[in-house]
Amino acid sequence: MHRVLVTGGAGFIGSHYVRHLLRTHTDIEVINADALTYSANLQSLADIEGESRYRFIKIDLANQADIDCLFSTPFDEVVHFAAESHVDRSIQGAEAFIRSNILGTYRLLEAIRHGGTVKKMVHISTDEVYGSIEKGRTPEGEPLAPGNPYSASKAGSDLLCLAYVNTYKLPIVLTRCTNNYGPWQHLEKFIPKAILHAVENRPLPLYGAGNQERDWIYVTDHCAAVDRVREAGRVGEVYHIGAENTASNRTIAEQILDLLQKPHSLIQQAKDRLGHDFRYSLNTTKIREELGWQPQVSLEKGLKETVKWYQTRWERKEGSPR
Ligand SMILES: NC(=O)c1ccc[n+]([C@@H]2O[C@H](COP(=O)([O-])OP(=O)(O)OC[C@H]3O[C@@H](n4cnc5c(N)ncnc54)[C@H](O)[C@@H]3O)[C@@H](O)[C@H]2O)c1
Secondary structure (H helix, E strand, O other): OEEEEEEOOOOHHHHHHHHHHHHHOOOEEEEEEEOOOOOOOHHHHHHHOOOOOEEEEEOOOOOHHHHHHHOOOOOOEEEEOOOOOOHHHHHHOOHHHHHHHHHHHHHHHHHHHHHOOOOEEEEEEEHHHHOOOOOOOEOOOOOOOOOOHHHHHHHHHHHHHHHHHHHHOOOEEEEEEOEEEOOOOOOOOHHHHHHHHHHOOOOEEEEOOOOOEEEEEEHHHHHHHHHHHHHHOOOOOEEEEOOOOEEEHHHHHHHHHHHOOOOHHHEEEEOOOOOOOOEOOEOOHHHHHHHOOOOOOOHHHHHHHHHHHHHHHHHOOOOOOO
């Protein structure tokens, strides 16, 4: 049995990845290590809780005693999702971001370095580390220019990983993905929040005029891409992941309203985010050509399924996804 440590596996993307690993491989044992911060939700993994190849451990990566406990048994591979992930929270206060995203990644890297058993680590990062780009798609290798404390902390962790490849020859591969959406995303994030407001006929707040553009990918497509990188990505390389669906926030909000048959007049302008990056968009040719990955879910289909998922949950009164 191959032992794969997934950090942050109780979060939005991590939980889909844990499920992807268990469903697509029979020779893999998954250890999900997560601090269970406000954004975690173990309910999202209720369907696999009893599986013999799955184990959950509550671990704060920034805490050395927790890390020592986690690494008292060896791992073959590590996929590192754990992070503070919400830009608005990082603008309110960045300390938790520095602690989890930088110190947590540092402690994980040290444990891997001293443990000596890990053959591959995939570090999960974001298109936000490049900062805003006016037009076109950012290729791998562009200089990092993060525009907010969240993306700065992610850029810091990316650079630490690359430094550990160079200095200690750790077998690390980096991925940088565009905006994810799908079931189990925290309600503070744009798409679930927009769906909830629309379902409840509440005004749907958009930052500024809503012209900011993001590049959207359905969460299961991201997970399949991460798994290709785990299997075949080259050490020391960065792979972009994205479905090349760049759209303005206003367009996405209008599509959600259309799917729920609600009027566009629900859209309301809100005070813009401080230092708001206007546009992110990634060139994803490398992963497609080198690793043969392709997204499977169109934006139209993914949004439809996501809206249906949240709507059904709320109608059945299964409570908030978080
Ligand atoms: N959501 C996106 O659109 C997106 C896009 C690109 C990259 N990413 C990256 O993907 C990863 C996962 O994002 P997400 O949206 O699933 O976030 P999320 O906030 O839903 O989940 C993060 C998880 O990490 C855990 N965590 C936080 N600090 C921890 C610590 N110190 N020790 C252990 N666990 C800790 C939390 O408890 C939570 O379960 C992050 O690294 C994020 O930067 C996200």
